[in-house]
Amino acid sequence: MTLEQLIALYREQSFDKATPHFCSDELLTIYANEAQDEACRRGDLLRDSSSAVCTIPFAADDESVALDPRIIEIQRAKVNGQRVALSKSDEMEDELPNWDEDTRRDVPQRLIQGVTTGRLFLWPRPAEAGSIKLTVRRLPLDPLANDVDEPEIRPELHTSLVEWMLFRAYSREETEMYNDTKAALCKSRFVAEFGSKASGRNEAWARNGGHVNAPPIA
Numbered sequence: 001m002t003l004e005q006l007i008a009l010y011r012e013q014s015f016d017k018a019t020p021h022f023c024s025d026e027l028l029t030i031y032a033n034e035a036q037d038e039a040c041r042r043g044d045l046l047r048d049s050s051s052a053v054c055t056i057p058f059a060a061d062d063e064s065v066a067l068d069p070r071i072i073e074i075q076r077a078k079v080n081g082q083r084v085a086l087s088k089s090d091e092m093e094d095e096l097p098n099w100d101e102d103t104r105r106d107v108p109q110r111l112i113q114g115v116t117t118g119r120l121f122l123w124p125r126p127a128e129a130g131s132i133k134l135t136v137r138r139l140p141l142d143p144l145a146n147d148v149d150e151p152e153i154r155p156e157l158h159t160s161l162v163e164w165m166l167f168r169a170y171s172r173e174e175t176e177m178y179n180d181t182k183a184a185l186c187k188s189r190f191v192a193e194f195g196s197k198a199s200g201r202n203e204a205w206a207r208n209g210g211h212v213n214a215p216p217i218a
Contacts, residue, residue, distance in 0.1 A: 001158040004147035006032050010165045014177070022177045023169050033143045035164035035190075036151045040139050041072065042195040045153045049076075049135040056120070056132040061105065064119040065132065074120075076135040079108050089114040092123070099123055163190040 001009070007028045011017045023031075040046050048054055053068035067074075077084050087110050092099045100115075105127035112121040120132070140152040151158055163186045170183035 001150065001155070002147060003029060003032060003144045003149045006144075006151075006158065006162055006165070009159065009162050010169070013162065014166055014169060016169070016177070022175060023172075028165060028169075029144060031165040031168045032151075032161060033140075034168065035161035036140050036144070036153060038164060038190075038197065039153060039157065039161065039194045040137075042191075042197055044137055045157070045194075046138050046140065047075070047135065048138055049133070051141060053138060053141070054134045054136060056134070057129070058108075058122065058126055058132065059129050060127060061125050062122060063100075063125060064116065064121045067118050067120060068138075069118065070139040070141065071134075071136045072139060073137040074111075074113070074134055075137060077111050078133040079111075079122075080130045081133070082107075084108065085110045087112050089121075096123075157193065160190060160193040163187070163193070 007025055010023075010028055011021070014023075016022045053070060056065045056067075058065050074086060077086055087095075089112055092110070092112050096102075099112075100121070100123075102124055104124045106124045107128075107130070108122040108124060108126055110123045111132065112123060115121050142149075142152075144151065151161060167183050167186040167190060169177050170179045170186060172178055
């Protein structure tokens, strides 16, 4: 489905067809993008090892590299084509105290998560320039903006995105569309398709490498 079709389906289901609309196309575009992001946060919908966000160059002596903010979770990693371990910072402290003060320079053997938000640390620091190749779970690369734009998630899931758009529309207090019963119903349908949302704490846990150790906080 295109963005135009998502909005049209929303208008059919909500009876928000007369002008002026209760929800403008601009607002519904925001809701459609929210819906796709929420779906990807809840489900393993966009796994990627080939787009630009998955390849990260580094220079000699780099301590760390930046992660694209659209990455939800790193699942595998290679340095210069060789598989390397993903470790948490506290795990590294247990195994290799003061690892971050190591003066050795070589091909990185581990990528450490959880030191600084949004960054991967390299151990040991590289002696030469190279690159990291990641397999990740991520958010959509491009927002829906034009009528012909299509969600990146699988086509059979597109109609369920409209449930989030309806949920958001019915949740607008102080408007004629406000209806908490309908909002709850639409949200429950969205959850039935994509699952419950992880808390911000649990999402940070996954991004910072929590999947390699203990389970997240429920």
